[in-house]
Every structure is written in C-alpha cells, then in structure tokens.
Amino acid sequence: MADFTLKEIKSLKYNRPEISKGYTDHSLHINVSSSDINIRPVEKEGQGKIYRG
C-alpha cells in the first residue's frame, strides 16, 4: 500500500471520565466542519426519562 500522511489539525487532552456501574455519564461531540471537540456530561433527567437504564 502507498504511504499515507496524517497532519494533526486538532488535539484535546482530557480528564478521562471514570466508569461507574457501566456508565461514564459523558458524551463526546465532534463537529468535523469546525473541528470542534466537546465533552459534555449526560443529563441525568434525560437519561432517566428516555432510557430508564
């Protein structure tokens, strides 16, 4: 296979959310238009209503 090159355009160091009882309670959002990287806590209310687990 021909050589390929990777050029880093965005990097984010983060504090890894710990898993507890199967959940990290965090979501990762990446917009590839803007290269935005966002880490958000999962809303407990929404999690409880939509997904009762």
Place this chain on the structure above:
Amino acid sequence: MWNSVSGDTKWNDPENAICIASGPLGGTPGYPGGGKSIVTTISPLTGIPIDSNVGGYFGPYKKFAGFDVLELTGKSDSEVIILIDGIESTIKIYEVSGLTDDSYELSMALTDYFDKEKPVNISVVSTGSAAKNTELGCLNFTWFDAKRKRVRYKQAGRGGIGTVFAHKNIKAVVARWSTVSMKTNQPADLDALKNVTKLHAGEINTLDPKQNRMALVGTTHLVPIMNDHDCLPVNNFRYGMHPESKVIGEEVYEHIFDKGFDGCWRGCAVACAHGVKDFVPFTGPYKGQKVFVDGPEYETVAGCGSNLGVFDPFFILEMNFYCDTYGLDTISIGTGIAFVMECFEMGLITKEHTGGMDLSFGNRLNALELLHQMARGEGFGVIVGKGIRKMKEIFASDFGADAAIMQDIGMESKGLEFSEYMTKESLAQQGGYGMALKGPQHDEAWLIFLDMVHNFMPTFENKAEALHWFPMFRTWFGLCGLCKLPWNDIVPEDNRETKEPAKVIKHVGWYADFFSSVTGRKVKPEDLIPMSEAVYNFQRLFNLKMGYGTREHDTLPYRSMGPVTVDEYLSRQERYDTALTEKHGVDISGMTVEEKVAQLRKFREEQYELLKDAVYERRGWTPNGIPTVATVKRLGIDFPDVMELLKSHGVE
C-alpha cells in the same frame, strides 16, 4: 440526534449526526454477546433514523475511553481521521492524504499506525469507496484477531450509515484502549456479574453444539431451516426453497470456514464470527490474490446467493468480500440486485439500460461487475446503488417500466430493502417487517422463526401481541450494548414446557440479573420491556418529526404477502387453493389462476390492515399509527416539542 436535526434535515446536511453508543452492559468480557454497540443516523434511503447493532471492539473501547456516546456532525472540507485515545486521554483530528478508500487495507494500515506494538488495543471504524458513490454504504467495525494476526470486522450495515460517514469526509474513527476485564465497567456487584456470566456462557457451551452449532458454522445453520420451511428467498423472494440450497448452507461452510473460536467481542461463547482465509477472488482489484473474508452470515448467503438464483458458496464469498471492502451493505445489495434481475427477466429493463449486461438470475459475473461499478462510481451500478425505491422511480420515468408491477416486486418498505426472509405465509413476519420503525430489517421483530418454525403464535391475537413485546426486547439489547443471539437462538432444553416459550423467560431472568449486577439497579424480568418502550415510542415520534411515521408508511409490497405472478401461485397451488376454499370460503371452481391471484390478494391485504389495527391498539397508538397523548404521558416522554408535534398531527 433529536436535538441535532430538524424535521427538514436531510441525510447529507451537516447537522445530520452519526451517533455510536454501547450501553451500560456493552464491553463486558465473557458474557455472551456482551460487546455490541448501536449506531444511528438519518438514513439516505429512508429519510428517518436508522439504527444498526454492530460488533467489533470500537463501542466498548470508546466507552472505556470515557464516553457513553459519540456524536459526529458537520462536513469536513478534506478527509479526516479521528482518534479517541483512552490510554493517552487525548482526542485528535487529522487531515489524511494518500490513504486508500479500500476498507480492507485501510483498517489494517490504521491499526498498524496507531499501535504497532499492541494492535489489539485498536479498533477502527471505516467505510469504502462505494459508500461515496451509492446510498448503501455500511460501516466496518474492527478488532484485531491475535490468533491470525490480522484485523477482522463486523458491519453496521443497514440504511446507508457508511454513505453519511463518507459524505462527512470522515475516513475513519479510531478508538484506542488497553486492558479489559470484568472490572472495567466498574460493575456494582462483581460477584453477581461473574455468577450470571458463568451460567449463561456455560449453557451456551453445553447447548450450542446440540442446537445450532454457531461456534462452528455461524448463522449459516439457518439456510437449511429456512429452506425446509419455505422461507429462504429465491429469485427476488418469488419462492421460498430450492433443491440446490444445500450447496450454500452449513454443511459446506463448515468446511470452508477457517477453524477457530471466533467472537466479535472478547470471550463471547456464541463465537459466530467466522471467516475464510486464503480466498482468491476471480474478479476486481484483488483478482488472483489471497484475502481473508469475514463471513458470510445467513443474510449474505441468502441475499447474495439464493435470492440472485446463485448456488455457489465461492461466489457468495466474493460478493461478501467486495461488499465489505467497498463499504456496502450485503442485504441491500442482495435484495437490490435481485429486484434488478427480475426487472430484467420481465423485460422492464433491457441491455440498453444496463450498459450491455445480461442481468438474468444466476448471472454471477455481472452481479460482481455491479459492485465494481459502484466502487468506481460508474455505469449501471450507480443506479443500482441508489436503492430500490429510487430505482423504481428511475426505471419508470427514464426507461418507461411499469410502475405498478415494480411496486409489487420491489422489496422495500420505507425505502429500506428487505432482509432475507420470505414472508408470504407468515403474517407475523409481515407485520415484523412492515411495522418496523426503520424499515424491513429482521432485527426489530424476527418473528419468522417463532411463527413458521416453532408455531409459537398460532392465533391472530398471538401475532399482534408478539409485535408489541418482541421489538421491545430487541430494543433493550440495543440500548444495553448486547447481541440478541444468546437470548433466543440457543434456548434451554426445557424451554418449550415453559408458560411463554417464545420469550425464553429463563434467559430474560439472567438478563435482569446481568443488568442489576452492572448498574446496581435491582430489576426483575418484567421491568425490561418498560425500559425499551419509551425509546421505541420516541423513535416512532422521530419518524413523525421527519415527515413519516404514520399508517401509510407501514405499507408492504404485495410480494411479501402473497403471489404476485401466476408462476408463484402455481408453485404453491395446493396451499393457496386450500386457503381460498377453507379459510375464506371461496368457490374456486371455474376460476382462472389470475382470478385466484386477485382474490387471494384481496384477503391478504385486508388481513394485514387488520393486523395493523390490532398492533397499533396494543402499542397505544392511534389508528393512524401515532402514539397517543396518554401513551407518551405514561412513558414520560411528553416533552414540550413532542406534545407540539402530536398536536400538529391532530393528536391531542
């Protein structure tokens, strides 16, 4: 996704999101089927949310790296690779140049690049060249097979998720993680988790060799079963059996599969993810080279084999290999090409339209050529790659084909191609396909086995009830990060003597214990369905938001209900004559076959509409197939925008 998209969002709009989640139980090593994840997006084929349950290590690794859910939005100007590195706690986005589109090579190259020393730490999600040129793109989710020292993959196949991924200019998403044990999910009760894992895995180890032998033959064990019950699709679902089906069944693949204990997640006792080593394709860019083929599974065998009128296990391997390599869904490919072949044989399209190709049933080389054209983005393959719904429009408008007959034989509903079960005699599976939220994919309501093989639901009421509870179980597996196979493919020896054998209550009890041991929430078997019901109804409302999700969208092509042609009727004349006389009280003496076809159609279409009424009522929906206000309130999903949506559809 609900928050990312509006009702006007199309699949190729930047705000369309691809979401990947592995649930609280996903990533449990040793528990059978304990490593799945669910992928969703707005589908290019249907315009509504598609969900695809997939194996491979990406979902668990992403969660262990810190994230329950990954959401990808936007559209990059240049091709990018995303790395989620849970070992270094770093997320990176790279521009990439010079990397092949070919998923087979790409996934190996990136595994090597991101952790050459410990390739088992890497899982890559990618698609292939054909995903750029068609609407049938799949995603390949990898794991590193330490025994064979090579990358393997499973597919999030349905609905064109790979097409959305390619359109966003995402070349790959890579997850990196290291050690995995039962403690990695930090379960609430490790001892209880170990205990229930031992019970379920132990039962599979004992019973699979006696029942399905999936650890040896994967899901190819279904080929002879479906053939024996007249449910194996042959020649675009015209027929349900074929004398040559043995050639593409378990007896053959058992000897072709490379021996090994093959799970798509660590320690899975089902171990159904078989493959073939040193296969040599006879067409395309890999012609004459030795390759490894991941598969085939039942759906690929039936879709790319019997449904095309081809009974050649090596042809199926080549279709399987190139579909994966090019990033194509083998089910939509099989059903789509089967439709094209029937149109060709009926004279609805000719060589003038196909670029000179003879696309009669059984034509292997030209079926493969269609795949290569899709990968190159040229020729008639580009039209086939648009899916059946759009092919019907093009064939009618540009080629002058008869729209009515194509509506009857084009095996799609909601825009999604049927998966590979012939449902003419199974009203339950007709409902399972027609009322599936995302379109006719068996994973939501795989009732054909329970209905046709086990006869667990003989009455109309049984079928309507099953169409309520079965999708809820399947939704639950998707939500939790699990595979469905260990639930009801391998069953306890005394299952048939239980009160509700279709539900496999012993296993449901184990799943409740599994859930309790990980999450710390003490649940009983009866608690699992309510967990899913809110999500299931929310997805129906999501369809409504996108302009679908009502009764008219739960329609089926008549081929799925009964015989369209005289030949089909005659192939099962005794059965159909008996149905007309004994079930419907028709005096058939003096009737032509055409008249009998029309009479049977009237009854069967009426029967399906009655089933819709019964299922909607059982689900708490209006006669138009919309969840009622009482239902959304009961489920706690009466959010302001949901109530507004219902109001706009006259539901108050």
